[in-house]
Amino acid sequence: MPDAARMSAPRIINAAAAIREATASAMRSDDRVFVMGEGATDPKGVFGTTAGLLEEFGKGRVMEMPVAENGWTGIAIGAALCGQRPILVHQRVEFSLLAMEQLVNNAAKIHYVSGGRHRAPLVVRLVVGRGWGQGPAHSQSLETLFAHIPGLKVVMPSSAADAKGLLLGAIEDDGPVIMIEHRWVHFAQGHVDEGAVAMPLDGPRRLREGDDCTVVATSYMTLEALQAVDALAAGGCNVDLFDLRVLRPLRLDAIIESVRRTGRLVTVDTGHATYGIGAEIVARVLTEAFGSMKAAPCRIGLPEHPTPSARSLAEVYYPRSPLIATRIAEVVGLPAHRIAELAHALGTTRDAVPLDIPHPSFKGPF
């Protein structure tokens, strides 16, 4: 780890603050970096992630956008082609659906089609909404739509440190990077170095070690998976837990090596299961580690219907740690009564907090 980082005092901040910090330091060190977004300069500052930037850098570099996502995405791409390094932020993934054409046809391909002569260095931050009954059009986790497109890079942080490091890595990258931020990850507290250390966009991180099963999680589901995995560990079942972090380019070497050892695979992501992130992980890992598999893999994702607003429906919509623990235990082959105990114990703590907000004190913005 570079000195800047090692020397800096340990601090606990949340991912939203870490994103703000990464943005500010990148803007200080490179005056080509600027922020575009609806609400980028407003009193809420995109969930605090752009708070204070206007005061420090001014309207010229923290730009309020009209409600015209496709247009200002194309404008960002044009500016990037001319050497600028825009950071775009959308308060919901859904709003970026309007900008798909610009992102998929122009941003993702212009470097390739120009034989490597054009560069489109831009970062597109997308926030996945969850909870408070915000319903079907403010809660989609559509990372598959971006991860499927060659030419884009796609990252999903699950911790404050990764939120800062991956964003800095994305800003340094000379091509388009989509960073998908789960709204509930914004509240994830963690140690974050004061120094500005860009992380390479190069794959998953192992969070727990174990030989009984390999679990691959993304974004907020990594936090649910951690609860599950730690509960299992307490029960003597040890899991190799990976946070995928980088969806494209997809580096699965460490995960494949792990599955060769554990012979078992469970994926847990924030999107719909069918044609989702877990499908690619399972398909590739089972192809590469075919001979080592001891049990059928298991994918955990959202059911195949839109997000309902009503709490009574949302409760069964989002998988939580007790379910994750149960599935892992099933794949590992623990006896049914052990599984039931585990899930129950976990459930009493997990479901004690309200299920439609990240934590009891939460009062929005959503």
Add this chain to the structure above:
Amino acid sequence: MPDAARMSAPRIINAAAAIREATASAMRSDDRVFVMGEGATDPKGVFGTTAGLLEEFGKGRVMEMPVAENGWTGIAIGAALCGQRPILVHQRVEFSLLAMEQLVNNAAKIHYVSGGRHRAPLVVRLVVGRGWGQGPAHSQSLETLFAHIPGLKVVMPSSAADAKGLLLGAIEDDGPVIMIEHRWVHFAQGHVDEGAVAMPLDGPRRLREGDDCTVVATSYMTLEALQAVDALAAGGCNVDLFDLRVLRPLRLDAIIESVRRTGRLVTVDTGHATYGIGAEIVARVLTEAFGSMKAAPCRIGLPEHPTPSARSLAEVYYPRSPLIATRIAEVVGLPAHRIAELAHALGTTRDAVPLDIPHPSFKGPF
């Protein structure tokens, strides 16, 4: 098969004509059905698929559209909510990227969010371009983007009969159906009943029977796979070949049952491999038929880069029957020399025709 169909004389037509025929018959039997598209009424009639409709049904039901895909998709949805049954056609998949927001948020979800009271019966026809150096923005096969969305149905015909039957099924469906037509499938000749018999949108069809390996293909790649499979059969290797046909809702029972028998799986689709259609097939089939697998599965799709225009680059971009035969043979475990012979024999015939047009006589439109 209903009488209307059985009684009708056997005829050989291509898929483009079959689509035209399905559209015309649906418009005759239901005056709520109408066509919207850029070029729907022009001299080329969307590759012939809307030719003559204007003359028969008039401007009120065959509507020329402005170049405003998101707008007229929303207009179609509004009309559908009011009881009309629009058929939308885009001459390239890429143009529909502009309409993603309307399709993903409104069309796909309004039935669900209204508790089943709203209906959005519309068909969106998307054409996948290929060949003649049309390059990166006119050749994408982005079915994954639609197949991942609950609330949409997605079909991909590979034959003239399916093009007609699935389109009729899509038009009869009370919800949004995306029909993705590979431009080269438009040229697929086949027997098509004169009767208007809607096919249920209910899953794959077995095209060849065999116990050595299960192959699942989509759209145009089904035709390449057929060549490969028949060549293998001549060589004594018998393949269970399925045309997937319906990507969502995804019914894999027959394929899973087949893999339980063959223990082997190869997928061949028209899109990029990573996070592609094959990933879901492999993930789900290997989960369900885990115990029966005899060999690692294999996915064949496009490489992870945009479509280059130059012929010398496009040649290596698109997988063809010799490669498919090779991969299947490898999965089955044929000896290397047998595989080489097979691939060579197939190559000489397959690569005798130009590689950037569907057949030698082809002169566009592209």
Add this chain to the structure above:
Amino acid sequence: MTSPILTSITDRTTRLELFRSMLRIRRIEEEIARRYVEQRMRCPVHLSVGQEGAAVGVCSVLRTTDPIVSTHRCHAHYLAKGGDLRAMIAELHGKATGCCGGRGGSMHLFDPAVSVLASVPIVGSNVPLAVGAALAAKQRGRCDVAVAFFGDGAFEEGVVHEAANFAGCHRLPVVFVLENNLYSVYTPIEERQPERPLVAFAETHGLFAEHTDGNDVVAVHEAAARAVVRARRGDGPSLLVVDTYRFLEHCGAADDDHLGYRPKGELARWQARCPITRLRRALRDAGEIDEATLDAFESEIAAEIVDAFVAADLAPQPAAHTAMESVHA
């Protein structure tokens, strides 16, 4: 901006009805605001307090069969068009008796019975739906007029231009109602758009144009009447620009003047032009309404509100197992 609030065109009965309808919407949203802090309505709400004149003025000239589409800020439109109050309050509570069975929350209100076709939380996304409804009406030979409500932020979305171009080209029976409340969330219009008259949009897309004071419900009513008559007559679509102002926070139920995004005094100036107070005063001055009638209005409305909230409280939540239903029609 100071059109005579009482005109000869509109008769007293209409004026009283306009007043009652605005008052009713105001009281309903005040009750939502009062109870929102209890956190039993667990979904985002976007209140129209201050903007009732636009919704009521426009809907007052529509037939039950005329379809309207609304936005994230849909309460007033839904109610002004005659949407069922119980179904709305139940929906805000995520109950099975809600207009969406609890699946949509406050941003998806609709009521087929009175042709509230849909409310759409994605900005601008609802506008083409209204044009589609107008197209369907024309294709089916119905004489419906469709109305699209949208804000000054939606005005920036390309899809709104695409929809207007299509309506203008095909002369469809649709009225585009632009409620300019000067803000998109916290961002004032001058930071998002060039300085020019909003009605210029109409010429670009071949629409007729009307520009009125949205806090003068009678003026809105009359401008809307002209637009709707033109549309029903087959003369084509209109743009109706309505100047108004949001009193409460963008999302949620609280005051937000302390955030400082509104210029000092702006809120107070607009509150002084409250569409309800203005009409009440005018009606009083003209002797067209007495305290008894006012009290009657208030108590009827109050009763209706209590009933709706009680019903919502008593209503069941949608059963978990139903979450999978109605994905495909």
Add this chain to the structure above:
Amino acid sequence: MTSPILTSITDRTTRLELFRSMLRIRRIEEEIARRYVEQRMRCPVHLSVGQEGAAVGVCSVLRTTDPIVSTHRCHAHYLAKGGDLRAMIAELHGKATGCCGGRGGSMHLFDPAVSVLASVPIVGSNVPLAVGAALAAKQRGRCDVAVAFFGDGAFEEGVVHEAANFAGCHRLPVVFVLENNLYSVYTPIEERQPERPLVAFAETHGLFAEHTDGNDVVAVHEAAARAVVRARRGDGPSLLVVDTYRFLEHCGAADDDHLGYRPKGELARWQARCPITRLRRALRDAGEIDEATLDAFESEIAAEIVDAFVAADLAPQPAAHTAMESVHA
């Protein structure tokens, strides 16, 4: 539509340069058309034959450093801006020496050396790129003026309105050049848009407006000069509506009058107004050009064309193994 083709503002040298540049583009595209049937240029081509006045008139007032973005119909813009001919012809042949190394084909022409920033085959998709280039110029303190070329079809895309609104709001140095050739593929503009002046778009988005006869290159040159001066001065963006006409088929190199989508005689009428013939006649009449000069132009251009095609023929195809390169920067 009949502005005096020779004016006092433009001097003879400029007029000859305008003429030579149009003639050169015409001859190059004629050669492409002649050879296209040989099927060695295996990519779709969209020729500008008949529309050279717009490209040449506008680019004649730009600096090498002023970025332009073009469309699927980009040959004329690329050449008028000074794009490398050899790199273009090689690209059409899918050769490694093409401006995209053969990866793009005829719809992706660009040339950083002369600030042809990009050509984009998705209609309207190029327009915001120009606005972004103008934004970058402003942010970097450069005095570049960006130009977006687009057609009457692109004019219907919402993204063009979104881009114009942004440019108008931030007073960016960009010129929107709308080449109205009356068709989107085979569909005439009146089937796609309401009847109204196209320049109305300018007022909606706070742009200055110019409307000129695109087949009078001098008129285009002078209108563009006014727009570019305003932009460079910091006065803000302009819309330049240029009326012109496409002589050949939409995609491909053949005549297509037999298809019958053009009203009888329309093509002939516009051919009679060919921008090149008109200027040649005017120059002759004014005694500003003699046969010797004309022949010199023709032979220089002919030589250049032969050279480019020979070079393209001799150039290598991109090696198959390079297909995977440069996916990520």
